[in-house]
Amino acid sequence: MCQTLIAQLQDCLGVDQVITDPATQAGYLADWRGRYHGRALAVVLPQSTAQVAEVVRLCVAANTPIVPQGGNTGLCGGATPDTSGRAVVVAMTRINRIRDVDARNFSITAEAGATLDDLKAAADSVDRLYPLTLGAGHRSTLGGTLATNAGGLQVLRYGMTRDLCLGLEVVLPDGTIWSKLGGLRKDNTGFDLKQWFIGAEGTLGLITAATMKLYPQASARALVWLDLPDTDSAVRAHERAQSVFAGSQTAAELISAPTLALVRHHLPEAALPAGVHWPPSPNHWALMIEVAAHDAAFLESLLDGWQRASAAQGCASGVIVTDTDGQQALWTIRKGLAEAQKREGISIKHDISLPISHIPAFVNDASAALEQRFPGIRIIVFGHIGDGNLHYNLSYADAAQNAVLLAQSDDAHQIVYEVVTRLGGSIAAEHGIGQLKTGWLEQHAPAGSLDLMRKLKDVLDPKGLMNPGKVLADRH
Numbered sequence: 001m002c003q004t005l006i007a008q009l010q011d012c013l014g015v016d017q018v019i020t021d022p023a024t025q026a027g028y029l030a031d032w033r034g035r036y037h038g039r040a041l042a043v044v045l046p047q048s049t050a051q052v053a054e055v056v057r058l059c060v061a062a063n064t065p066i067v068p069q070g071g072n073t074g075l076c077g078g079a080t081p082d083t084s085g086r087a088v089v090v091a092m093t094r095i096n097r098i099r100d101v102d103a104r105n106f107s108i109t110a111e112a113g114a115t116l117d118d119l120k121a122a123a124d125s126v127d128r129l130y131p132l133t134l135g136a137g138h139r140s141t142l143g144g145t146l147a148t149n150a151g152g153l154q155v156l157r158y159g160m161t162r163d164l165c166l167g168l169e170v171v172l173p174d175g176t177i178w179s180k181l182g183g184l185r186k187d188n189t190g191f192d193l194k195q196w197f198i199g200a201e202g203t204l205g206l207i208t209a210a211t212m213k214l215y216p217q218a219s220a221r222a223l224v225w226l227d228l229p230d231t232d233s234a235v236r237a238h239e240r241a242q243s244v245f246a247g248s249q250t251a252a253e254l255i256s257a258p259t260l261a262l263v264r265h266h267l268p269e270a271a272l273p274a275g276v277h278w279p280p281s282p283n284h285w286a287l288m289i290e291v292a293a294h295d296a297a298f299l300e301s302l303l304d305g306w307q308r309a310s311a312a313q314g315c316a317s318g319v320i321v322t323d324t325d326g327q328q329a330l331w332t333i334r335k336g337l338a339e340a341q342k343r344e345g346i347s348i349k350h351d352i353s354l355p356i357s358h359i360p361a362f363v364n365d366a367s368a369a370l371e372q373r374f375p376g377i378r379i380i381v382f383g384h385i386g387d388g389n390l391h392y393n394l395s396y397a398d399a400a401q402n403a404v405l406l407a408q409s410d411d412a413h414q415i416v417y418e419v420v421t422r423l424g425g426s427i428a429a430e431h432g433i434g435q436l437k438t439g440w441l442e443q444h445a446p447a448g449s450l451d452l453m454r455k456l457k458d459v460l461d462p463k464g465l466m467n468p469g470k471v472l473a474d475r476h
């Protein structure tokens with residue numbers, strides 16, 4: 001049966017596009033963090049929507065699980081197959097054409113395997129902006145970012161991937177193609193079906209193409225760097241920034257001093273620009289605020305307003321970085337945080353969101369409870385404070401202690417998620433559930449939500465073959 005399916009896949013795609021050799025498969029079978037390792041019957045690389053549809057039909061006929069994969073930069077193991085060796089991994093990286101850029105409609109239609117950098121370059125070529133910005137933009141794909149509803153560094157101004165999407169083309173779990181591409185911003189013709197697939201992490205179908213929003217390019221930008229004594233001051237500074245900058249504020253990033261210390265250690269080439277200093281103590285926090293405007297004079301008036309508002313409230317207005325190199329240097333540091341954390345070694349990760357006003361209470365309550373249970377634990381915190389989204393990672397500075405900590409990771413998650421839930425937050429802000437958090441979702445999903453998700457899954461994928469064991473714990 002397996003050999004028959006492999007032969008059929010080879011007939012459909014060509015022998016070169018069906019990888020069965022374990023050494024060549026290896027890069028597709030582990031996640032970016034190296035936390036999950038799976039096995040697969042084959043890794044296939046289709047180049048068109050029709051080929052994806054045929055692959056799905058063949059797999060369904062052979063009762064074979066399908067694992068969609070984009071750039072394989074996801075942080076929850078969603079693109080890694082299980083260890084049974086039964087699944088076919090459908091790598092979408094070769095179905096990657098930009099189909100259309102409509103500058104006048106501020107929209108772009110591209111195939112799922114196009115990377116964020118591809119989309120940005122295509123938009124840039126017609127003086128438009130594709131705003132989704134992540135540290136892994138050279139590898140993260142349009143399909144992967146839709147499937148995880150990725151967020152990133154500019155959500156405050158432009159929204160999550162879901163907010164950017166105007167239309168989708170999807171291969172459903174029975175191999176039929178559903179397509180509703182196009183550049184409409186208003187279209188109330190019944191259910192908004194594309195929303196089912198966005199954030200579903202490949203459990204309801206394979207996204208093959210999408211139409212996404214573009215925006216005007218900003219010609220003038222500035223970054224404000226604030227060194228603050230606590231998260232309460234950071235929330236107040238963000239509130240002040242929102243009132244002064246309003247729609248011109250594109251980012252608000254919070255970084256704890258221990259997180260910056262990791263960057264200094266692991267990425268020593270990432271230097272702060274002149275005038276900006278590393279936080280003086282481990283209890284301090286850096287807040288990076290980005291403002292973008294369409295002309296320099298307007299930007300200047302916004303920054304004047306910021307300085308006046310800060311002075312009126314008796315607060316520091318921070319270092320204002322207006323030169324491109326200085327801004328680039330700060331973004332290099334911000335985008336390097338995940339890499340620095342990876343080089344430091346394994347940690348217990350949380351990607352949580354809270355009402356912004358509750359961030360100080362979360363930081364205080366969670367760190368007190370963790371310190372009591374795990375004395376001396378090091379908490380690495382950074383994230384998109386403007387979206388209420390924190391990355392909250394736990395490890396010991398002494399790596400020898402981390403094996404013991406990992407064995408107790410359920411206790412750590414329990415502590416963090418209890419505080420998150422009590423404060424009205426979410427256990428999964430922007431990275432999704434994957435296989436990392438299925439059990440925690442069972443415990444923390446709002447009443448009725450999982451039942452509804454399962455009903456939808458059963459209707460679309462009655463055999464449970466589409467990315468099994470991801471998002472919803474496997475019952476098949």
Ligand SMILES: Cc1cc2nc3c(=O)[nH]c(=O)nc-3n(C[C@H](O)[C@H](O)[C@H](O)COP(=O)(O)OP(=O)(O)OC[C@H]3O[C@@H](n4cnc5c(N)ncnc54)[C@H](O)[C@@H]3O)c2cc1C
Nearest residue numbers: 070071072073074078135141143144145147151152202207
């Ligand atoms: C350095 C670094 C920084 C990051 N920063 C951020 C950040 O700031 N914000 C953020 O939100 N994320 C961030 N991420 C996480 C990651 O980049 C995103 O989750 C991204 O959306 C994954 O895209 P991908 O193409 O790599 O998808 P993959 O990792 O390949 O897959 C992710 C999930 O989507 C499914 N999938 C992939 N392609 C398709 C498709 N075509 N159709 C259906 N399902 C599909 C997979 O099955 C899997 O469940 C970061 C990751 C790294 C490594």
